[in-house]
Amino acid sequence: MTVNLSRKRPQCHSTADMEIDARRSVVLVGSPNVGKSVVFGNLTGMYVTVSNYPGTTVEITRGRLADDSRAVAITDTPGMYSLLSITEEERVARRVLMENRPDMVVHVADTKNIERMLHLTVQLLEAGMPLVLDLNLMDEAERLGMRVDTKVLKERLGIPVVATVATKGMGMDELKKMILKEDILPSGPPLRYPETIENAIADIAKNLDSSYGISKRAVALLLLQDDHEIWQMVRDREPERYALVDAIVKHARERFADPLNYIITIERQRFINTLIEDAMDNDQVKGIPFRERLSRLSMHPVAGVPIFLGIIYLLYEFVGVFGAQTAVDFLEETVFGQYINPVANRIVSSIIPWKVLQDLFVNEYGIITLGIRYAIAIILPIVTTFFIAFSIIEDTGYLPRLAMLIDRVFKKIGLNGRAVIPVVLGFGCDTMATMVTRTLETRRERVIATLLLALAIPCSAQMGVILALLSGSTKALGIFVMVMGTVFLFVGFLAARLMPGERPLFYMEVPPLRWPKLSNVLTKTYTRVEWYFKEVLPLFILASILIWAGRITGLFDLVIKVLSYPTGWIGLPPEASKAFLYGFFRRDFGAAGLYDLKTSGALSGVPLVVSIITIALFMPCIAQFSMTIKERGWKMAVGMAAFIFPFAFVVGYLVNLILNGLGVVL
Amino acid sequence: MRASDRAEEILEQLWILTKEQNKDSVTVEDLSIDRADPELNELAELRYIKLLGDRIELTSKGLKEAEAAIRRHRLAERLVMDVFDLKRSLMEEKACQFEHLLRKEVEESICTLLGHPKVCPHKRPIPPGKCCVKAMKHPKSIVSSLAEMEGGEKVAVAYLVTKDNRKLQKLMSMGILPGVKIDIIQTFPSYVFKIGHSVVAVDRAMAEDVFVRRLK
Numbered sequence: 063m064t065v066n067l068s069r070k071r072p073q074c075h076s077t078a079d080m081e082i083d084a085r086r087s088v089v090l091v092g093s094p095n096v097g098k099s100v101v102f103g104n105l106t107g108m109y110v111t112v113s114n115y116p117g118t119t120v121e122i123t124r125g126r127l128a129d130d131s132r133a134v135a136i137t138d139t140p141g142m143y144s145l146l147s148i149t150e151e152e153r154v155a156r157r158v159l160m161e162n163r164p165d166m167v168v169h170v171a172d173t174k175n176i177e178r179m180l181h182l183t184v185q186l187l188e189a190g191m192p193l194v195l196d197l198n199l200m201d202e203a204e205r206l207g208m209r210v211d212t213k214v215l216k217e218r219l220g221i222p223v224v225a226t227v228a229t230k231g232m233g234m235d236e237l238k239k240m241i242l243k244e245d246i247l248p249s250g251p252p253l254r255y256p257e258t259i260e261n262a263i264a265d266i267a268k269n270l271d272s273s274y275g276i277s278k279r280a281v282a283l284l285l286l287q288d289d290h291e292i293w294q295m296v297r298d299r300e301p302e303r304y305a306l307v308d309a310i311v312k313h314a315r316e317r318f319a320d321p322l323n324y325i326i327t328i329e330r331q332r333f334i335n336t337l338i339e340d341a342m343d344n345d346q347v348k349g350i351p352f353r354e355r356l357s358r359l360s361m362h363p364v365a366g367v368p369i370f371l372g373i374i375y376l377l378y379e380f381v382g383v384f385g386a387q388t389a390v391d392f393l394e395e396t397v398f399g400q401y402i403n404p405v406a407n408r409i410v411s412s413i414i415p416w417k418v419l420q421d422l423f424v425n426e427y428g429i430i431t432l433g434i435r436y437a438i439a440i441i442l443p444i445v446t447t448f449f450i451a452f453s454i455i456e457d458t459g460y461l462p463r464l465a466m467l468i469d470r471v472f473k474k475i476g477l478n479g480r481a482v483i484p485v486v487l488g489f490g491c492d493t494m495a496t497m498v499t500r501t502l503e504t505r506r507e508r509v510i511a512t513l514l515l516a517l518a519i520p521c522s523a524q525m526g527v528i529l530a531l532l533s534g535s536t537k538a539l540g541i542f543v544m545v546m547g548t549v550f551l552f553v554g555f556l557a558a559r560l561m562p563g564e565r566p567l568f569y570m571e572v573p574p575l576r577w578p579k580l581s582n583v584l585t586k587t588y589t590r591v592e593w594y595f596k597e598v599l600p601l602f603i604l605a606s607i608l609i610w611a612g613r614i615t616g617l618f619d620l621v622i623k624v625l626s627y628p629t630g631w632i633g634l635p636p637e638a639s640k641a642f643l644y645g646f647f648r649r650d651f652g653a654a655g656l657y658d659l660k661t662s663g664a665l666s667g668v669p670l671v672v673s674i675i676t677i678a679l680f681m682p683c684i685a686q687f688s689m690t691i692k693e694r695g696w697k698m699a700v701g702m703a704a705f706i707f708p709f710a711f712v713v714g715y716l717v718n719l720i721l722n723g724l725g726v727v728l
Numbered sequence: 729m730r731a732s733d734r735a736e737e738i739l740e741q742l743w744i745l746t747k748e749q750n751k752d753s754v755t756v757e758d759l760s761i762d763r764a765d766p767e768l769n770e771l772a773e774l775r776y777i778k779l780l781g782d783r784i785e786l787t788s789k790g791l792k793e794a795e796a797a798i799r800r801h802r803l804a805e806r807l808v809m810d811v812f813d814l815k816r817s818l819m820e821e822k823a824c825q826f827e828h829l830l831r832k833e834v835e836e837s838i839c840t841l842l843g844h845p846k847v848c849p850h851k852r853p854i855p856p857g858k859c860c861v862k863a864m865k866h867p868k869s870i871v872s873s874l875a876e877m878e879g880g881e882k883v884a885v886a887y888l889v890t891k892d893n894r895k896l897q898k899l900m901s902m903g904i905l906p907g908v909k910i911d912i913i914q915t916f917p918s919y920v921f922k923i924g925h926s927v928v929a930v931d932r933a934m935a936e937d938v939f940v941r942r943l944k
Contacts, residue, residue, distance in 0.1 A: 363914070
């Protein structure tokens, strides 16, 4: 799942306070991964995170129509398959429709899956929305030999229909013209249900007094389909008629053996099938195209593994070697080591006479020489290369394939394949990944994923330093990967046992493999790096100040002394406790501290691996901790920290014991 | 010797009351029949029931017979629904006629034809027969769960198990609906199939609720 980087959370009333002054409002709706965000970008000229991954837009995005003469506000909504909501995204999207009273709703649909898409079209018509149907991704449909007659759809549904290829800008002018010119009157409901249901709809509609922002027919249908949120709404708004409505629904329900939801959906399907028969032609395309073959290989239980390993290897080469070594060395040693640091030291010492105050800005732990140097020289290249790689992987559509390959393993640790997104993202930035756990379905999954991210997924900043520390010893790297993997699975397994809850279900649409677009990858990387820096740079500076304050007050010496005990227990020299202390501020800070110890020769072999593992298990950083508080609450965040820090030392102790017992020499 | 149609229905009712609704004792009133009904005597003579005043009890022999009758009834409903595709309003009536025609041999082949369904259209469980137990080992019937299919097979959805609303809505939102054709790509580590022009991946728990008919 991609992250939408604005900080607003979907809320009941979030739509009202974001109001853009406009005379006309247009809302884009549609299922996930049909290109709504691209259409939005095309219409407004604004950038929304676009990726080849279902469910990119977690939140509502608003903009204004580009070269706008009529003051049109455009709203992009999270993906929804149906007005009947099951996911948080769908509920948010529906609220926009119910609360906004849009002048026009554009249903963006994936043409090649038109049969499935029309279900929402039907529901939007039933809801009385002034609707335009946008048949997007027309190029992919044509490549499959499909020909859609928009005229037939237009006539039978009674609404404007436009064919587009948003990524290439095709058809967008026509859509823009419609938005500017056409005043659309809602057309009537397209189909009639069996008599029993129609009667129930009429009876319910008669008994609804309050206004819901969608037609009473749609409210009645949602009640019959047992939508909890709508039931709650009716309970609140129709206190007197509620019992009557309830009785009508119960009566209708008893007349059928299957849930009404099933019956209603099947009726819609019947209507859509006859419509499609008239509106669509299919030329058979012979054979399986290359793209499809590649797609199948990537999902194959055997062939999928080398493909996965190949991707990991490329990722390592690009992020671990090019980003974390080549680029870091250049920035760290040449740019900072030879130019910035000496110059900063000289300038500061000539302006500020007091050594204590000098240390705040420069020297070993100063804001410039440590805080900013780490941020720019170490973190920037690593994080940037990681996000470039992640954006490419994301846009190709590989992540859902990985999700489906890994689902069985993730089930064992109480998650499902979908959690692969936050986990992979965690290797870039655990803070961002913690925010993305929001998209997981159950609370249990969100808690387990948050815990595992905090404990066993080292972020790219940290990985960079760790890889540099372990460079040269494949054996040490192997031990590190093995221990981290074991901890991830073991703790996940335990957490899943200890936390009762619904078994997660895995279901996911696998989008076609697509070539990533360079411009999209770059914009996305830029947005993410920007977000990262806004979150992280202040914390780096804060950490420098805290370290400075801690040192001059002597507080640090005390803590280091206390820490040297557990440090000693896991077989490490006392100097390592300093690195651990800094590791409390940021894991990579700590790892970088170890780096200095290694260069000075104080740490090597088994103790080095033990200390790396211990620090990698720490909570990543203050930012991640505060995000955990925000997403999971105080109690949970503190509880996790109380588990993680001692647990990290226990694992370090065990690893030390085992490696020494086996006589491993590194 | 077999019981009459009417007696069989009484047996079924008795079974539902004792087995599914866990009633401790059943009286003639619960069954809304008369104490003097000839069918009661018939059942007593067959040693299917014991009459203790107004209370009626199933004997172990009667229990077996009743379970078999329930099974036939619910299979008949499935047959009428899935194969004959009758309107629901007609289903009840036709199913009642069919159930009495289903004899042992026919019952097994119908059950196999239907893919050893586990629930009737009202979602009440169908007691498994010998053929169902056998079929667990060799699942090769015409209608069976998507979870039992293999990669490369082409199938059409016959019906969805509608017991779990959470699953049902998810399946339907991905376009998995009766009549829709599915190409199965693979079944491990997850079930991956093509539906229309999109590819969908689900786990076993989801696939189990989709019943499909093999094409070709």
